[in-house]
Amino acid sequence: MNIFANTHPIILFLYYLFVFYVTIMFQHPIVILLSLICALLFFILLVPIREFFRDITYYLFVFLFIAIAIPRFNHRGETFLFFFNDLPITLEAVVFGLFIALKVVAFIFWFKTFLIVVSIDKIIYLFGNLSPKLAVFISTIVHFFSSFRRKLRQTSDSHKTIGLYTSNSIVERIISFSRVLSVVILSLIIEMLDRGDFMKARGYGIKKRTHFSLYRWKKGDRLRLTFILLLSFFISFLMLKDKFLFTYFPLLTSVSFNLVESMQFSLIFILFVIPVIVEVKENLHWTYLKSKI
Amino acid sequence: MKKDLLVIAFIVLLLTILFKGTSIQSVEDYYTTHIDDITEESETVFISISAETLLESDNWDLLDENLQSEKYVPNDGMILEKTEYVLRDGDTVFDILKRTTRYNQIHMDYQDAAENIFNSVYVQGINQLYEFSAGPLSGWMYRVNREFPNYGVSRYELDNGDEIEFIYTVELGEDINFNKNSEGNNR
Numbered sequence: 001m002n003i004f005a006n007t008h009p010i011i012l013f014l015y016y017l018f019v020f021y022v023t024i025m026f027q028h029p030i031v032i033l034l035s036l037i038c039a040l041l042f043f044i045l046l047v048p049i050r051e052f053f054r055d056i057t058y059y060l061f062v063f064l065f066i067a068i069a070i071p072r073f074n075h076r077g078e079t080f081l082f083f084f085n086d087l088p089i090t091l092e093a094v095v096f097g098l099f100i101a102l103k104v105v106a107f108i109f110w111f112k113t114f115l116i117v118v119s120i121d122k123i124i125y126l127f128g129n130l131s132p133k134l135a136v137f138i139s140t141i142v143h144f145f146s147s148f149r150r151k152l153r154q155t156s157d158s159h160k161t162i163g164l165y166t167s168n169s170i171v172e173r174i175i176s177f178s179r180v181l182s183v184v185i186l187s188l189i190i191e192m193l194d195r196g197d198f199m200k201a202r203g204y205g206i207k208k209r210t211h212f213s214l215y216r217w218k219k220g221d222r223l224r225l226t227f228i229l230l231l232s233f234f235i236s237f238l239m240l241k242d243k244f245l246f247t248y249f250p251l252l253t254s255v256s257f258n259l260v261e262s263m264q265f266s267l268i269f270i271l272f273v274i275p276v277i278v279e280v281k282e283n284l285h286w287t288y289l290k291s292k293i
Numbered sequence: 294m295k296k297d298l299l300v301i302a303f304i305v306l307l308l309t310i311l312f313k314g315t316s317i318q319s320v321e322d323y324y325t326t327h328i329d330d331i332t333e334e335s336e337t338v339f340i341s342i343s344a345e346t347l348l349e350s351d352n353w354d355l356l357d358e359n360l361q362s363e364k365y366v367p368n369d370g371m372i373l374e375k376t377e378y379v380l381r382d383g384d385t386v387f388d389i390l391k392r393t394t395r396y397n398q399i400h401m402d403y404q405d406a407a408e409n410i411f412n413s414v415y416v417q418g419i420n421q422l423y424e425f426s427a428g429p430l431s432g433w434m435y436r437v438n439r440e441f442p443n444y445g446v447s448r449y450e451l452d453n454g455d456e457i458e459f460i461y462t463v464e465l466g467e468d469i470n471f472n473k474n475s476e477g478n479n480r
Binding site for chain 2 (some may be wrong): 082172
């Protein structure tokens with residue numbers, strides 16, 4: 001089920017733009033945690049549970065790699081834990097690395113949901129009139145990412161049928177996999193290069209032509225847009241007032257919870273949790289209607 | 294399967310090479326050092342670390358807000374007063390700096406000589422004051438006997454009685470009388 005994707009593309013795009021902005025720019029640990037939790041919740045609603053766990057295990061390694069690498073190279077901070085090659089490994093750098101890694105993982109999962117929710121036809125609809133070249137460019141990139149895994153599976157399956165991938169040895173499996181990977185990347189790049197040509201051959205980008213699209217402003221879309229704009233306005237305003245400031249070096253700022261602060265963070269939480277609420281609500285509604293039959 | 298074993302052996306070898314040069318010490322272990330006693334025949338040098346430039350109100354405003362405290366910039370600007378240390382044979386400026394900061398338990402961060410193109414250690418920060426902590430032109434510079442050498446700290450070998458000063462600058466040295474053009478002794 002993907003009901004959130006039925007919202008008007010302009011709203012979706014603005015929403016994702018702001019979510020990406022908040023996730024990347026905000027340093028506060030609570031904001032990063034909220035972002036990660038909501039991204040994971042939304043992602044689990046969009047994909048099969050097996051794929052979810054496979055992705056989680058993969059990004060756990062990405063997380064660990066970043067979290068370990070940062071304190072190795074960053075020695076700022078007052079609280080020394082131990083000395084590594086005569087350079088201090090500090091508590092502040094460890095915490096900083098932890099949250100940077102969480103932030104990267106959160107951004108990746110938001111981007112994964114973006115690829116599912118904002119499909120290529122929506123991007124063409126958004127940018128087609130503005131700049132046809134940009135629209136093709138963005139959709140090609142999105143297509144590259146979203147078709148990568150499908151193409152990988154297809155290629156490895158066909159390699160299996162001709163008798164590769166049969167050895168039990170890990171090394172030979174890795175070699176087979178790297179061969180498949182190079183085939184897939186090459187074919188996708190050729191596809192990308194060709195795309196411009198064949199879109200031109202179809203007459204895409206000529207001024208007189210118009211696009212047909214299914215997207216209409218529905219009842220409630222205007223309300224959603226104002227809600228998201230108001231929310232982003234408030235959050236930007238609070239950010240300019242330095243309300244979400246958190247410094248890691250040279251000493252960690254302490255996180256306190258009073259009424260005003262929790263109000264501020266609940267604003268951020270509302271921003272991140274919108275897609276989850278939409279999805280869950282519609283699912284409940286649908287099961288309710290089904291139960292009546 | 295033979296190939297697998299070979300690869301595992303190779304990875305183990307790689308890891309041992311990687312971790313062979315590393316040492317992990319607890320904070321107490323690292324800071325319990327003793328310094329050579331000064332005797333009559335020992336050669337000595339003087340070293341001081343100063344962030345005096347930051348005390349001027351203009352420069353103080355440039356400094357990162359989190360560092361605007363007496364803890365990082367002392368009231369008189371001297372992180373380490375001029376002190377005398379024993380010079381061992383072949384000591385460079387960096388050796389002395391490392392030994393003194395370790396002895397006095399001052400935080401110091403550097404980029405190793407192998408990590409940059411200058412083939413010399415680069416001092417990134419002392420006492421939490423880093424390069425770029427006070428504007429884009431700020432950082433640590435050093436001078437020996439009141440002259441700024443034009444090469445890195447770990448390539449300057451010291452002589453008896455030399456006087457080392459580490460000074461924090463906010464204007465690429467212009468605020469501490471560093472003249473770029475006067476130096477011809479690149480190594």
